[in-house]
Amino acid sequence: MSNRGITLYLHVHQPFRVRNYSVFDTSIDHNYFVDSNPLSKTSNEQIFRKVADKSYRPMNALLEKLLETHPEFKLSLSITGTFIEQAEQWTPDVLDSFKRLVDTGRVEIVAETYHHSLAFFYSRSEFESQIEAHKAKIKEVFGVETAVFRNTELAYNDELAQWADEYGFKGILAEGWDKVLDWRSPNFAYQPEGTKNIGLLLKNYKLSDDLAFRFSNRSWKEWPLTVDKFTSWVEASAKDQPLINLFMDYETFGEHQWHDTGIFDFFEEFVQKWLAQPEHVFYTVSDALEAHEPAGTLSMPQTVTWADTERDLTAWTGNSMQQEAMRYLYALEDDVLRTGDDELIADWRKLQTSDHAYYMCTKWFTDGDVHAYFSPYDSPYDAFLFYLNAIRDVRWRLHEYHKTGGLGG
Amino acid sequence: MLGWELPPHNSGGLGVACYHLSKALALKGSSIDFIVPYSAPHDAIDFMTVHGATKLSPLHKFGMGAYDSKFLKETEEQTDSQSSTIRQIQKRYTQYVEEFIEDKEFDVIHAHDWLTMEAGMRAKELTNLPLVVHVHATEYDRAGGASGNPIVHEIEYQGLMMADRIFAVSNITKQIIVEKYHIPANKVEVVHNAIDVADLNDGYEYDTRTYRYLEGLKDEGYTILSVVTRLTVQKGLTYLMEAMAKATSKYDRIALLLVGDGEQRDELVELAAEYGIADKIFFTGFIRGKQWRDAYGVSDVFVLSSISEPFGLTALEAAHHDNAIIVTHQSGVGEVLHSIFRYDFWDTDRLADQIVGIATSDALKTSLRKNIRNEYARLSWHDVADSCMSHYRTFEKQTAVCV
Numbered sequence: 110m111s112n113r114g115i116t117l118y119l120h121v122h123q124p125f126r127v128r129n130y131s132v133f134d135t136s137i138d139h140n141y142f143v144d145s146n147p148l149s150k151t152s153n154e155q156i157f158r159k160v161a162d163k164s165y166r167p168m169n170a171l172l173e174k175l176l177e178t179h180p181e182f183k184l185s186l187s188i189t190g191t192f193i194e195q196a197e198q199w200t201p202d203v204l205d206s207f208k209r210l211v212d213t214g215r216v217e218i219v220a221e222t223y224h225h226s227l228a229f230f231y232s233r234s235e236f237e238s239q240i241e242a243h244k245a246k247i248k249e250v251f252g253v254e255t256a257v258f259r260n261t262e263l264a265y266n267d268e269l270a271q272w273a274d275e276y277g278f279k280g281i282l283a284e285g286w287d288k289v290l291d292w293r294s295p296n297f298a299y300q301p302e303g304t305k306n307i308g309l310l311l312k313n314y315k316l317s318d319d320l321a322f323r324f325s326n327r328s329w330k331e332w333p334l335t336v337d338k339f340t341s342w343v344e345a346s347a348k349d350q351p352l353i354n355l356f357m358d359y360e361t362f363g364e365h366q367w368h369d370t371g372i373f374d375f376f377e378e379f380v381q382k383w384l385a386q387p388e389h390v391f392y393t394v395s396d397a398l399e400a401h402e403p404a405g406t407l408s409m410p411q412t413v414t415w416a417d418t419e420r421d422l423t424a425w426t427g428n429s430m431q432q433e434a435m436r437y438l439y440a441l442e443d444d445v446l447r448t449g450d451d452e453l454i455a456d457w458r459k460l461q462t463s464d465h466a467y468y469m470c471t472k473w474f475t476d477g478d479v480h481a482y483f484s485p486y487d488s489p490y491d492a493f494l495f496y497l498n499a500i501r502d503v504r505w506r507l508h509e510y511h512k513t514g515g516l517g518g
Numbered sequence: 519m520l521g522w523e524l525p526p527h528n529s530g531g532l533g534v535a536c537y538h539l540s541k542a543l544a545l546k547g548s549s550i551d552f553i554v555p556y557s558a559p560h561d562a563i564d565f566m567t568v569h570g571a572t573k574l575s576p577l578h579k580f581g582m583g584a585y586d587s588k589f590l591k592e593t594e595e596q597t598d599s600q601s602s603t604i605r606q607i608q609k610r611y612t613q614y615v616e617e618f619i620e621d622k623e624f625d626v627i628h629a630h631d632w633l634t635m636e637a638g639m640r641a642k643e644l645t646n647l648p649l650v651v652h653v654h655a656t657e658y659d660r661a662g663g664a665s666g667n668p669i670v671h672e673i674e675y676q677g678l679m680m681a682d683r684i685f686a687v688s689n690i691t692k693q694i695i696v697e698k699y700h701i702p703a704n705k706v707e708v709v710h711n712a713i714d715v716a717d718l719n720d721g722y723e724y725d726t727r728t729y730r731y732l733e734g735l736k737d738e739g740y741t742i743l744s745v746v747t748r749l750t751v752q753k754g755l756t757y758l759m760e761a762m763a764k765a766t767s768k769y770d771r772i773a774l775l776l777v778g779d780g781e782q783r784d785e786l787v788e789l790a791a792e793y794g795i796a797d798k799i800f801f802t803g804f805i806r807g808k809q810w811r812d813a814y815g816v817s818d819v820f821v822l823s824s825i826s827e828p829f830g831l832t833a834l835e836a837a838h839h840d841n842a843i844i845v846t847h848q849s850g851v852g853e854v855l856h857s858i859f860r861y862d863f864w865d866t867d868r869l870a871d872q873i874v875g876i877a878t879s880d881a882l883k884t885s886l887r888k889n890i891r892n893e894y895a896r897l898s899w900h901d902v903a904d905s906c907m908s909h910y911r912t913f914e915k916q917t918a919v920c921v
Binding site: 133137428429437508515516 | 727728729730731734735740770773783784787788791792794796797798800801802803809
């Protein structure tokens with residue numbers, strides 16, 4: 110094989126966090142997401158503006174520069190509907206910079222659920238509605254179609270792949286988890302079990318997480334990570350293998366790894382160094398699948414995600430509070446949709462964003478550190494109570510529509 | 519009188535009881551100097567003189583009250599950085615009392631609970647005045663079945679031994695004093711708490727919008743249960759949660775309003791989710807004023823689920839707000855009420871039965887509510903004061919003036 114390529118895929122997302130929504134707001138004030146106190150930790154606007162300064166603006170400037178300087182540089186982005194809505198509201202310039210990236214023709218947008226939800230596991234019809242909504246939003250904002258699918262948190266199983274195949278996607282993304290791959294390498298394209306036309310790309314989690322999680326960790330034995338060192342690891346991993354899939358949160362750049370860790374300079378230098386070798390390329394996710402025939406069939410009957418040491422959904426649905434919350438939420442589907450009330454439907458869908466369940470996670474210890482850092486609430490219990498009150502308020506609004514009772518769930 | 523808190527700077531029932539007792543005693547002609555461990559305005563109190571033993575400010579956020587060692591926070595005068603622990607505050611309180619009594623004439627020293635017992639003993643030692651120790655709760659109650667803090671037990675034991683007379687707020691408490699602290703029964707008088715109905719009839723009107731969602735549930739035929747308490751192990755709330763789960767499996771039109779905060783909240787939130795009844799449980803957090811009053815107002819049934827409750831003033835407040843009452847056999851307030859349901863705190867089957875019974879029978883709910891009205895109103899702080907006065911009079915000096 111001639112070329113060796115990196116498939117860089119970055120996930121761009123912000124949720125609408127639920128404000129400190131109390132029993133006393135329930136059925137009185139239907140505003141769950143707008144915290145009027147700018148100092149509050151649940152002020153979505155403040156968080157968005159902060160992350161825009163730390164991550165979206167500097168990283169997009171860097172990506173633009175790299176795309177300009179290196180015609181071989183390419184990447185893929187998944188951008189959630191909840192992100193786009195907030196960008197439209199508060200930082201249109203950030204959205205414009207994403208449009209300029211896409212306009213180069215070398216930045217592919219990946220399909221997903223508009224609301225970054227786990228709907229696939231609760232309601233197939235709702236899941237499809239959100240994919241349609243996302244496709245429409247991407248078309249409206251960026252003028253492009255999506256062809257490759259990623260599910261929220263990279264939550265993947267055979268059933269999902271079969272669904273995506275029938276739906277017409279030509280590719281799908283998943284975690285390259287050792288326990289599933291066994292002796293196989295994530296550095297090839299695969300065909301998901303039971304599918305006809307769809308290709309599967311697997312995240313090289315070791316190399317991806319070196320940047321996303323470990324880059325600035327001073328107790329990591331490889332710290333500080335130099336471009337030479339990382340390049341040599343990528344080259345070693347790609348020896349006789351065609352594809353290195355680096356999948357991570359976009360906010361790795363500037364938010365998870367702050368500017369002063371050197372992440373931006375590192376990334377710029379790494380792209381230059383990689384492309385300095387003539388046989389080295391970057392792929393978009395579609396390019397990668399076009400360039401490489403599946404090396405074999407791969408089956409993942411159990412759901413695998415890109416999160417935590419367990420690579421499962423326990424960070425979202427592992428405890429009883431999370432299970433209760435999801436049960437109450439999805440039980441409302443029919444009653445919400447038949448109101449035809451766009452605002453109410455939008456609120457209900459915003460409550461589906463997986464981050465809400467994540468804030469209720471009680472898996473402290475190793476994984477919990479990460480969760481604690483990303484939660485705007487004092488505790489998972491507070492997250493649950495505010496969320497539950499919002500669910501009750503949605504019930505209240507439904508009750509006003511349908512007059513059929515059901516406040517009790 | 520030696521106390522630890524007075525409204526509005528109280529964290530629980532102790533401050534309320536001290537306030538009403540003092541007020542009723544003052545009306546009987548007592549002149550009272552009441553010493554608290556903090557400095558704060560008590561504008562509503564004109565019937566006695568309130569003295570602050572320190573310059574500390576009261577921090578009446580939940581959990582930092584009369585029951586917690588992190589009660590007081592240094593404010594303006596950073597006198598010394600060590601004054602944050604409850605033992606150090608008690609020491610300063612005692613020093614203040616020593617100086618305070620030096621040049622004044624009193625007839626009786628009346629100390630409330632372990633927090634002020636040392637100061638009471640010291641005052642008795644210096645003046646040779648009779649000491650009344652008023653027990654609102656013991657460490658056995660606060661520990662909720664566990665053994666409790668040995669230092670607190672020791673202070674309580676000494677205070678009870680040194681006291682000339684002990685007032686216990688219920689027979690349950692008297693029994694603990696006799697059995698656990700080996701105090702002769704004839705030294706202990708039961709002086710039940712009461713309720714000041716006039717104090718609650720201050721023009722308050724229930725607002726249906728405060729708990730609008732719960733009102734909505736009531737329109738759908740739900741029965742609302744409530745608990746107003748610190749969320750702590752002493753209160754037996756995990757048993758109540760289990761009973762709610764059992765009751766729900768039989769009849770699901772019930773909801774529980776949990777008013778208050780405490781270290782057990784997270785556990786209760788999780789427990790409700792584990793039982794699959796999280797949306798039937800409403801947590802308000804720590805609230806005061808109107809939201810607190812309206813909690814009684816929205817409620818149909820009030821539950822006092824304590825594992826060990828010397829009295830339980832909240833049950834009387836709930837009765838005043840037209841609630842049917844369920845209390846544990848381990849709660850003192852049950853001794854003065856009859857038209858109520860009682861259960862053993864661990865007997866969740868029985869409690870579930872009682873809940874379902876009330877929720878499914880309008881006749882039962884109505885009679886409980888109606889009959890309790892005739893009972894709680896008879897409980898008067900004036901009677902409590904009369905009882906105190908008669909005990910004071912058994913001491914040598916006749917006119918009771920309390921430190």
